[in-house]
Amino acid sequence: MAMRWEQLAKRQPVVAKMLQSALEKGRISHAYLFEGQRGTGKKAASLLLAKRLFCLSPIGVSPCLECRNCRRIDSGNHPDVRVIGPDGGSIKKEQIEWLQQEFSKTAVESDKKMYIVEYADQMTTSAANSLLKFLEEPHPGTVAVLLTEQYHRLLETIVSRCQVLSFRPLSPVELAQELVEEHVPLPLALLAAHLTNSFEEALALAQDSWFAEARTLVLQWYEMLGKPKLHLLFFIHDRLFPHFLESHQLDLGLDLLLYLYRDLLHIQAGQMDGVLYRDQLDRLQRWALACPQRRIVAGMEAILQAKTRLNTTNMSTALLVEQLVLQLKR
Numbered sequence: 001m002a003m004r005w006e007q008l009a010k011r012q013p014v015v016a017k018m019l020q021s022a023l024e025k026g027r028i029s030h031a032y033l034f035e036g037q038r039g040t041g042k043k044a045a046s047l048l049l050a051k052r053l054f055c056l057s058p059i060g061v062s063p064c065l066e067c068r069n070c071r072r073i074d075s076g077n078h079p080d081v082r083v084i085g086p087d088g089g090s091i092k093k094e095q096i097e098w099l100q101q102e103f104s105k106t107a108v109e110s111d112k113k114m115y116i117v118e119y120a121d122q123m124t125t126s127a128a129n130s131l132l133k134f135l136e137e138p139h140p141g142t143v144a145v146l147l148t149e150q151y152h153r154l155l156e157t158i159v160s161r162c163q164v165l166s167f168r169p170l171s172p173v174e175l176a177q178e179l180v181e182e183h184v185p186l187p188l189a190l191l192a193a194h195l196t197n198s199f200e201e202a203l204a205l206a207q208d209s210w211f212a213e214a215r216t217l218v219l220q221w222y223e224m225l226g227k228p229k230l231h232l233l234f235f236i237h238d239r240l241f242p243h244f245l246e247s248h249q250l251d252l253g254l255d256l257l258l259y260l261y262r263d264l265l266h267i268q269a270g271q272m273d274g275v276l277y278r279d280q281l282d283r284l285q286r287w288a289l290a291c292p293q294r295r296i297v298a299g300m301e302a303i304l305q306a307k308t309r310l311n312t313t314n315m316s317t318a319l320l321v322e323q324l325v326l327q328l329k330r
């Protein structure tokens with residue numbers, strides 16, 4: 001989906017302002033380095049810049065998004081806008097040489113050319129050296145945009161020739177939106193985005209059926225806390241332990257339980273926007289109504305203590321969970 005300035009300004013206000021101001025003053029650099037985590041909008045921003053530079057009827061700093069050039073850039077078919085990226089794990093010298101050849105010809109349709117290098121940190125050493133030469137002798141009218149998630153891996157000599165624009169990490173809510181765009185259901189996206197701030201980790205987690213099952217089990221876990229002790233112990237041995245066998249899995253399970261308790265606090269405070277188990281609102285509202293706030297807070301403290309014990313002692317996970325559920329039991 002094509003990005004507009006309004007969207008970029010919302011996600012990356014500093015980057016948007018710097019690029020807009022450069023466009024207004026006609027001072028676009030010959031080389032940019034966009035650095036930041038995946039999902040922060042680097043590629044979309046580079047294409048927005050490309051469209052504005054090549055658009056046939058721009059409006060101020062905005063491309064029209066409708067002309068032939070805007071459309072060809074969106075579909076990757078503009079002869080003067082080239083995008084390259086890793087080919088089988090790395091960006092090879094031949095790819096950079098191909099770019100150089102393309103750019104030594106005059107521009108096909110105007111006096112401008114632009115190239116975008118995705119995952120620029122994955123250039124082989126010889127590719128990086130070729131690119132460096134290319135950056136050192138810029139052709140007039142040429143704009144380079146390098147994109148990277150790991151800019152400390154790039155040659156310093158390359159970085160120093162670029163204007164570096166840093167894309168800030170996404171907030172959990174923004175990350176969840178990115179996951180939803182990758183077809184992750186919202187309830188899983190919200191939880192995954194709170195468990196990690198890495199787009200890739202969150203996506204892998206949310207796409208793992210283990211995670212969806214873990215979420216279901218944690219909801220049952222809370223429900224079982226109101227049942228007789230024998231049923232509760234049977235549930236944890238029969239259902240919980242087999243699923244949260246490894247300690248890192250249990251750690252994640254405890255996080256999921258902690259978020260459930262936090263949701264109850266949010267509901268009691270009327271802060272529905274903060275609720276992560278959003279699709280379970282009816283149930284959660286019943287639970288929130290039935291549980292005094294001090295018990296919720298005490299429950300969260302007990303879960304945090306269990307997490308600490310899990311990560312700092314050799315206590316068996318079975319014993320740890322048994323102790324915890326007896327503390328949490330209503």
Ligand SMILES: [Zn+2]
Nearest residue numbers: 055064067070
């Ligand atoms: Zn246009």
